[in-house]
Amino acid sequence: MYITRFKNTGECKATLKQFTLNKEERLKSRKLMDELFVSGKTLTVFPFRLVWIETKLLVDYPAQMAVSVSKRNFKHAVDRNRLKRLMREAYRKNKPGVYDTAKQLNKQYALMLIYTGRKMVDYAEVESKIIITLKKFTERCNETPA
C-alpha cells in the first residue's frame, strides 16, 4: 500500500529506498541488548512485546532493531526462523513512521521485537499487529520528550 502511494506522488526512485533493512539497521551489539533488558521500556500488543531504549548509536540511522522468538514456545528452528522473517518484513515495510518521529525529536533508539504468542500466524496478521505496535510506540515517544 505504501508502494502505490509513493508511486503516485512521482518521487518513486528516491522514496523507495526507505524500505530497506540492512546490517546497520539491525541491532547487533550484545552490550546494547543487555542494557535494553535492564533499563528498557516495554509496550505490549498481543502477540508482540516491544522493548526500547533511547541511546546513542554508532551508525547514522535513527533506530536499530532486533527480533526474538522464544525457543520455549516454538520447538523447531523452522518455525522460529519463519516468525522472525515475517516480523522483520513487516517492520521493514512500516518503519518510515518511526524514523520520521525519531528525526523530528533528534533521538536514536534501540528496539527489540519479541514474539510472545504460542501459535503460528500468517503474514497479514503479523503486519496488522506490527502497524499498531509501531503507532503506539511513536505516540509514547511524542508524549515523553524528556
Added chain:
RNA sequence: UAUGCAGGCCGUUCUAUCGCUUCAUCGCAAGGUGGGGAGGAAAGUCCGGACAACACAGGGUGCCGUACCACCUAACGGGUGGGCAGGUGGCGGGUAACUUCCACCUGACAGAUAGUGCCGCAGAGAACUAUACCGCCAUGCGCCCAUGUAUGGGUGCGAGGUAAGGGUGAAAACGCGGGGUAAGAGCCCACGGAUGUACCAGCAAUGUUGCAUCGGGUAAACCUUACGGGUUGAAAAGCCAAAUAGGUUGCAAUUGGUUACGUGUAACCAGGGGGGCGGCCCGCUCUUCAUUUGCAAUGGGUAGGCAGAUACAGGUUACAGGCGACUGUAAUCGCAGAUAAAUGAUAGAAUCCGCGCUUGCGUGGAACAGAACCCGGCUUACAGGCCUGCAUUUUUA
C-alpha cells in the same frame, strides 16, 4: 496388469515487484551492474577421521570400547562378499510329522570344556556327576493265607539297586528306537545332535569323513581371550586492537593529620628508608618515600576486527580392473558461507492432493524439516511420485 519383498532416485516449478546476504566489477562517494545463496536428512549427536593445542623413553596393570571370517576404506561400532544359525515364501517329495532345492529376511554370531556367582515359587532333587516323592526290581526279619512241603501271595519294619514311567517346573543330567537286564542305565548297537581331535578342501570362518567323549541355563552377571584407544575440542589454537578502569616503568609536582581564620596560608604533632656529623647509642641536620595529580612509554587484554572457515579422503561423465563394497586413468565442473546469525514477503500462473457442486469451476492445502569448522557413516522423521530386480497370479503374443 495387480500384489508382496528388496534396492535406488526425486521431493513443487515459473514470472513480476519490494527486500536480505556474499563475491566480482564500475565509481571520489552516494550507489549501479552481473553471478552465487539450505537438506536428504541440514535433525539426533551414536561412532570414525581431518585439523589444533597440550602431554609423551620403554614395559606392566587398571579403565573404556569392539567381537564368526576375509576384504574395502584415511578411519570406523560403517560397507561388500562368504560361512553358520533361525525365520518366511515357492516348486517338488511324503498319508502325516517332516523335508531336498531355490529366493528373500533377521542375527550384540568369541568363550559356559578356565574360575566365581545366580536359577524366586513349585518340586525328592536346580548342578561335578544327584540324600529317590510316587513307582519299578531284588532282598533280611516278623506276622497272616494257600497248598503240590519248599515254594508262592499279601502285609509291617529295615537295608539296597534303579533316572525306564508318573508328578513339579522355563529347564530334570544327549534325543529316539532296539538289544540287554532282577529292574534299569550310552552298558551295547543303528539313526540323529553336540564338543574335542586327525586327514583332506578352503586365505579363513567352516565343511566332508574317521576317531574319542556326552560336560543344564545365564557372559545385554562378574569374568577370560584377542585386538584397539594419550587428553581436550572451533567456546580448540592464533593475529591486530579503540574507549574506560587498573598494572609496570620513567619524568614533573605533591609529606600526612589537627587547630585558627580571610580557604591557602600559619602554628603544632607524627611514621619508614637513605646520607652527613660521630668509634657506637642517643641526639642534631639534610634528603627521599608512602599518598595524590599530570604527561609519556609499555605489556596483558575487553568491545570490535582478521583468520581458523569452505578446493577437497570434491562432484559429474567415460573407459579399465574386481562377484561386490571400491579402486585406477582421462576429461570436465566450481556447487552457501551467515555470526542476535542471510536464503524472505506480496501478486499471478502451472503441477499434485482433499472437499463441494458437477465434468470445469469454486474453495482449502503443499511431507519431514533450516547450514554454523569440515568430511565419511549410522539412527530417527517424511505428503506424494518415479525407476530397477525377484516371486506369485491373470491375460495376450
Added chain:
RNA sequence: CGGGACGUAGCGUAGCCUGGUAUCGCGCCAGCAUGGGGUGCUGGAGGUCGGAGGUUCAAAUCCUCUCGUCCCGA
C-alpha cells in the same frame, strides 16, 4: 555447541546397582464413633512403572533406539 540428571496411583516419592512380591505419605471411597461436621479408628479401591524393540524361563530393574522435562559450562 558441549556435558549431565530424571520420567513409577490424582500429587510427592521408595524400589533399579545385586532381575522373580511395586513401598510410604497426602488425597479418594466405605464403615464405626458424633445430634451433625472436623478430628480419630478400621477396611478398601486406584499402576500400560514415558514409548518401541531386544536379552532372559521371567524386565520397573539389564541393553539399544526414541519422546518429554529439568539442570550445568560459555
